[in-house]
Amino acid sequence: MSTLETGANDLVDDHPGQPSATPTATPVDLPHGTGTPPFTAVLWDLDGTIADSAPGITRSLARMFESFGLPVPSPAELVSYVGPPILDSFRLHGLDRHPGLDAAVDRYREFYRADGELADELFPGVAEIITALHAAGIPQSTATSKPEGAATRILTHFGIADRLDFITGAGGDETRGTKREVVAEALGRLRSIGADLSNVVLVGDRFYDVEGATANGVPTIYTTWGYGRIGEEVGAVAVANTPEQLRTLLGLPAA
Known part of the structure; x- marks a missing residue:
């Protein structure tokens, strides 16, 4: 729906x-x-x-956080990632410090391409x-x-x-x-x-x-x-x- x-x-x-x-x-x-x-x-x-x-993006984001051993943000926080440039969102939430922007973007896109993109x-x-x-x-x-x-x-x-x-x-x-x-x-x-x-x-x-x-x-x-x-x-x-x-x-x- x-x-x-x-x-x-x-x-x-x-x-x-x-x-x-x-x-x-x-x-x-x-x-x-x-x-x-x-x-x-x-x-x-x-x-x-x-x-x-939102469903495919937020699911892929949650998997990315989990894969790096990071706390998964709340549903409201995950939805806030939808729309802005992904680098801006990742910097805003401190992912430039750990695991680093390149690693975070690559992992997120791996998950999104696998089962989020066509959701x-x-x-x-x-x-x-x-x-x-x-x-x-x-x-x-x-x-x-x-x-x-x-x-x-x-x-x-x-x-x-x-x-x-x-x-x-x-x-x-x-x-x-x-x-x-x-x-x-x-x-x-x-x-x-x-x-x-x-x-x-x-x-x-x-x-x-x-x-x-x-x-x-x-x-x-x-x-x-x-x-x-x-x-x-x-x-x-x-x-x-x-x-x-x-x-x-x-x-x-x-x-």
């Missing part, structure tokens, strides 16, 4: 509530967008926006939005902090990789690791195929998405079915509580 069905806040007991939806966007004047449709291109976060990836579920209704944008001829790319190879395998597994012009993510060697860098790369790839970048929007569920998009002159629609907390929506042009609200904010007709 996905967190859209259970409610993202039910993942952990102390996960605070999400902000109420803003039904219409407040226009902004950023270099690559106004925040209101019609949009010329759409960027997508993956974890917590397209896919409910994701798509949030109901989001794939249909991606399909509708594709049918309308609107260029799309992911802009995820997940390694690009993993993102490609997940989206291919769910049959929506071909609806996206690019699957842009973090570099496997930890280059292009910040959301700002990933968004810049996604914009560059869309530019390379002649996409109109005058009114782009990013759809995401964490303040990392808002910050990374804004740094590149792109407005953000914040979605509340992911793993963010109250206050992370600050700086977004609109908030969507449901895929139906997201469809409206993207200028698509009701399903």
